[in-house]
Amino acid sequence: ALVAALAGIVGAFSLPPLDRDEARFAQAAAQMLESGDFIVIRFQEDERNKKPAGAYWLQAASVAAFSEPEARAIWAW
Structure with a gap:
């Protein structure tokens, strides 16, 4: 179980937060x-x-419906 947890942690940090x-x-x-x-x-x-x-x-409909024009920054989760 420890090996699986370590492999999962290493794998999680090797992926970029955003796809290109x-x-x-x-x-x-x-x-x-x-x-x-x-x-x-x-x-x-x-x-x-x-x-x-x-x-x-x-995506455009979601931004238009749920945000204000000055708050349309791209956030990296």
């Missing part, structure tokens, strides 16, 4: 809200048409 794609999803959703364009999904100047649009729409 999470920041891109958040930025694209923020750009959706700023531009008002919910059809063409963009990350900076690049179109992101390879990912399902529903994830971006849900």
